[in-house]
Structures are given as C-alpha cells and as structure tokens.
Amino acid sequence: xxxxxxxxxxxxxxxxxxxxxxxxxxxxxxxxxxxxxxxxxxxxxxxxxxxxxxxxxxxxxxxxxxxxxxxxxxxxxxxxxxxxxxxxxxxxxxxxxxxxxxxxxxxxxxxxxxxxxxxxxxxxxxxxxxxxxxxxxxxxxxxxxxxxxxxxxxxxxxxxxxxxxxxxxxxxxxxxxxxxxxxxxxxxxxxxxxxxxxxxxxxxxxxxxxxxxxxxxxxxxxxxxxxxxxxxxxxxxxxxxxxxxxxxxxxxxxxxxxxxxxxxxxxxxxxxxxxxxxxxxxxxxxxxxxxxxxxxxxxxxxxxxxxxxxxxxxxxxxxxxxxxxxxxxxxxxxxxxxxxxxxxxxxxxxxxxxxxxxxxxxxxxxxxxxxxxxxxxxxxxxxxxxxxxxxxxxxxxxxxxxxxxxxxxxxxxxxxxxxxxxxxx
Numbered sequence: 326x327x328x329x330x331x332x333x334x335x336x337x338x339x340x341x342x343x344x345x346x347x348x349x350x351x352x353x354x355x356x357x358x359x360x361x362x363x364x365x366x367x368x369x370x371x372x373x374x375x376x377x378x379x380x381x382x383x384x385x386x387x388x389x390x391x392x393x394x395x396x397x398x399x400x401x402x403x404x405x406x407x408x409x410x411x412x413x414x415x416x417x418x419x420x421x422x423x424x425x426x427x428x429x430x431x432x433x434x435x436x437x438x439x440x441x442x443x444x445x446x447x448x449x450x451x452x453x454x455x456x457x458x459x460x461x462x463x464x465x466x467x468x469x470x471x472x473x474x475x476x477x478x479x480x481x482x483x484x485x486x487x488x489x490x491x492x493x494x495x496x497x498x499x500x501x502x503x504x505x506x507x508x509x510x511x512x513x514x515x516x517x518x519x520x521x522x523x524x525x526x527x528x529x530x531x532x533x534x535x536x537x538x539x540x541x542x543x544x545x546x547x548x549x550x551x552x553x554x555x556x557x558x559x560x561x562x563x564x565x566x567x568x569x570x571x572x573x574x575x576x577x578x579x580x581x582x583x584x585x586x587x588x589x590x591x592x593x594x595x596x597x598x599x600x601x602x603x604x605x606x607x608x609x610x611x612x613x614x615x616x617x618x619x620x621x622x623x624x625x626x627x628x629x630x631x632x633x634x635x636x637x638x639x640x641x642x643x644x645x646x647x648x649x650x651x652x653x654x655x656x657x658x659x660x661x662x663x664x665x666x667x668x669x670x671x672x673x674x675x676x677x678x679x680x681x682x683x684x685x686x687x688x689x690x691x692x693x694x695x696x697x698x699x700x701x702x703x704x705x706x707x708x709x710x711x712x713x714x715x716x717x718x719x720x721x722x723x724x725x726x727x728x729x730x731x732x733x734x735x736x737x738x739x740x741x742x743x744x745x746x747x748x749x750x
Contacts, residue, residue: 348473348495350519352462353588355494355502356442356479359511361455362395364489365431366424377403377421381411382601391602394426398511428623431455432630434487441482445475450588456506458499460588476514497522500584504533522582527554534579536572544568545576556580597633599623600688606645608683610675617674618667620689625663633694634659638666640673641688649686652677659695666691 358364362380367373377400382391393414396405403418414421435454442449445468448460461475468475476493483491494505496517504526509515517525526533531542533553544567550556556564557580564573578584599620607613617640628634639653652673660666670689678684 347518347521348471348516351472351495351497351502351516352460352465353496353499353502354459354461354472354476354479355496355499355506356457356459356476356483357492357494357503357506357510358438358455358483359490359492360395360397360401361434361489362426362431363397363400365434366427367397368488369427369430370424373422375399377405377418379405379411379414379418379421379423380426381414381423382426391604396421429626429630432627434489436630437487438483438491441479441486445479447590448588449590458502458588473514473516480512480514498582498584499586499588500535500579501526501582504529523557526580526582527552527557529553531556534576536575536579541568541572541576553580594631594633594694596639596690596692596694597624597627597631597635598639598688598690599627600641600686602643602686603684606683606685608681610678613674613678613684613687614671617670617687617689618663620687621663621667621670624689624691625661625666628661628691628694632696633691634661634697635691635694636660637692638669638673639690639692640670640677641686641690642674642677642684643686645683645685647685650677653692655693659693661691 363378366380367378376397378397379393379400380395382394391411393405393407393409393411395407396414400414400418400421403421405414405418405421411423415423431454439449439451439457442457442459446459446461446464448463450458452458461472464470464475465472470478472495476495480491480493483489490512492506492510492512493514494502494507494509494517495514496502496505497519501517501522505515505517530552531537531545531550534556537545545556548555548559548563548567550559556576561573561577564577567573568576601616601620603616607616636657636659637653637655639651641649641651643649654669654673656665656669666689674687
C-alpha cells in the first residue's frame with residue numbers, strides 16, 4: 326500500500342468514538358505507533374518536544390550518509406520521511422535535531438505495548454516493533470466494549486503507560502483497518518463501517534491499494550484509472566491484460582473492499598539485522614572491524630530483546646563501485662551472542678575484502694530464527710565463551726535503563742558514533 330502521507334486526510338465524519346454504532350461488524354483493529362522512534366526519543370528528552378526530530382541510522386548522526394529511521398511530525402511537515410537519505414533530510418529541514426537510535430529502548434516500549442494488546446485478545450499479529458493487527462471479535466462481549474471503544478482504551482493505555490501516542494483503524498478487515506489507521510494519524514482513531522466501506526474507499530487514489538507501486542500505477546492509468554473506484558469498475562479481463570492475472574485478481578478484491586486474510590498471532594520473523602552506509606568509503610580494516618562490531622552489537626541486542634536466536638549469519642558488503650555481495654555461514658546451533666556472530670562475520674569480512682578495497686556499506690543479518698533462550702553447545706576450544714550470554718544480557722539490562730552509551734564493547738569506546746551518543750546523553 327502507498328504511504329499514508331501520500332493519501333488525502335480522512336473525512337472526520339467517519340471518525341468513530343467509544344459509542345460509535347458504525348463499528349458493528351468491524352472486529353479488526355490496526356494499531357500503529359506515531360513516529361515511534363522519534364516519539365520515544367522525545368519522551369526521553371523533553372526539551373525536544375515540539376521540535377523537528379530525526380532519528381538517523383549511522384555511526385554518526387551529524388554526518389550526511391545513512392538513512393532516516395524515523396521523523397517527528399514537525400520534521401515531516403518539511404517533507405522528511407523514513408528511508409530518506411540523511412543528506413536530503415538535512416537539506417529539507419536543517420534546523421532538525423538529528424539523534425542516534427536506541428534500539429533496546431524501542432524494543433522495551435514495544436514489548437510493553439504488545440503485552441497490553443494481549444490483555445485484550447490473544448489474536449495479536451505484530452508487523453514490526455511499532456504496529457500490529459488485533460482481532461477483537463471475541464473480546465467485545467467479555468469486555469462490554471465496542472471495537473472502537475477498545476481502540477480508544479488502547480490509545481489511552483499506551484499513552485498512560487509509555488508516554489507515546491498511537492493511531493487506530495477499526496474496520497471489517499485488515500486492508501481497511503491499516504488504511505484507516507494511516508489516515509487517522511497522528512494520535513487518532515478512524516472507523517470504516519462495514520456497510521460504508523466502499524463509500525470510504527472508492528474516492529481514494531490508486532496508491533491506497535496494496536501492491537500499487539509506480540509501474541503498476543502507470544499501467545492502471547493507461548486504462549483510465551485514477552481512483553480506487555475506477556479500478557473497481559474496470560472489467561477483470563482488462564485488468565489482467567494490464568497487470569497480469571495474479572495482480573489483477575488481488576487489486577479487484579481490494580478495490581471492492583474485500584480482504585479474506587485472518588489475524589494470525591505470532592507470525593515468525595525471518596531475519597534480524599543492521600546495516601550502515603559510511604559517511605566516506607572505508608578501506609582501513611581496523612575501522613571496518615570496529616564498525617562491524619557495532620552492527621553485530623545492534624543486531625544481537627534486537628535478537629535478545631525479541632527472544633530470538635538464529636543459525637545462519639550473513640554479511641553484506643557494498644564496495645566503492647557499488648558492487649554488492651552477501652556471504653553467509655550456517656552454525657550447528659542457533660545463537661544470539663554478539664561474541665559468536667562477530668567471530669563469524671569477521672571471518673567472512675577477511676575472506677571477502679581484497680587488499681586496498683574500499684567499502685561503502687556493511688550489513689549483518691541473522692537468519693533461520695528460532696524462539697526461546699535455549700542452551701548453546703559448549704565446545705572444547707571455547708574458552709570463556711559460555712559466559713558471554715550472561716554478560717551480554719546484563720549489558721542489555723543496563724542499556725535499557727540508562728541508554729546505549731551505558732555499556733559497550735571496549736573497542737567502541739572511542740568510536741565517533743559512541744562519542745556522539747555520550748554527548749547526546
């Protein structure tokens with residue numbers, strides 16, 4: 326689906342409240358945190374409230390390489406968006422405060438929010454740290470609340486417990502609920518009535534439909550389609566000729582407001598990782614190993630926060646000429662240890678970095694994930710490796726409470742990004 330920022334703001338006459346009769350037959354909620362990373366940073370630093378704030382991925386948020394991970398709504402007013410290059414964000418909003426991400430902090434808030442959702446219903450399908458679908462059809466009678474009432478209760482509880490806001494879409498199905506939450510942002514709730522779904526949906530532009538990117542939109546415009554209503558009224562054979570059989574059927578269903586997918590709890594994540602585009606291409610192997618350790622630290626913190634371990638460790642390298650390779654190794658036992666993941670990725674880096682080659686981007690991913698703490702197999706030559714999981718979990722607890730700068734590998738103590746984090750605190 327297109328970005329909600331690309332769509333017109335919702336007509337607030339559709340907006341439902343706790344007693345809204347229009348939410349009958351609307352068991353699906355989509356809850357989406359508002360500018361999540363940026364909101365958590367503002368919560369931690371109240372002096373940033375009301376200012377444009379950009380959470381920038383990269384070892385040095387003062388630099389121009391890397392991408393925007395999150396932007397406050399004050400920054401979005403200047404056109405700053407997630408996934409935008411930091412250099413472009415700086416040009417659009419030079420007065421913004423650019424801050425480093427604190428992933429353990431975001432994961433802690435996410436765990437609290439998801440736990441709150443599960444107090445309402447076991448049917449919670451997280452899509453990421455900051456959004457989830459809920460099926461509250463079985464909770465309405467038990468709680469004595471309507472779906473929109475549950476949505477309003479969630480919004481209040483999230484703010485009271487975590488001092489961040491969220492937006493909620495209430496609808497008959499997942500497609501319409503996600504669309505509604507995006508259109509109600511920030512800090513809103515929108516009901517799409519079951520008997521009024523087409524009146525809500527049909528005036529919207531093509532970008533409202535999941536799967537309509539630039540090329541598909543061009544093909545639909547050649548058919549004379551400019552809105553969802555136009556797609557709904559186009560004969561299916563004509564759609565098939567324009568965009569292919571599978572895509573045509575998909576768009577035909579959505580344009581008529583139909584989405585048969587159920588809310589599926591505990592959908593397994595396929596991988597967890599982190600990557601970095603450097604401010605300048607790096608050829609120094611010592612610097613590359615240090616930055617690799619930073620990425621491994623980020624990725625494994627995220628694994629442990631989510632209760633995951635992985636067997637396959639992948640390293641991504643993009644050289645100065647933009648040639649990109651991915652190399653991986655599969656372990657005998659799954660791990661969430663930074664110590665173990667760094668050993669594998671450092672070997673892969675050494676084996677795939679020609680002498681004198683400069684690197685533009687490094688990335689680390691852990692795949693073949695399993696859930697649960699587990700027990701790692703001890704090895705005869707492991708030395709003190711068995712102690713590392715306890716050490717890393719103690720460090721996670723300290724960083725969750727005091728921020729990323731509280732504890733780090735000694736190698737990163739004097740790194741530019743770590744210095745920036747200390748200054749930020």
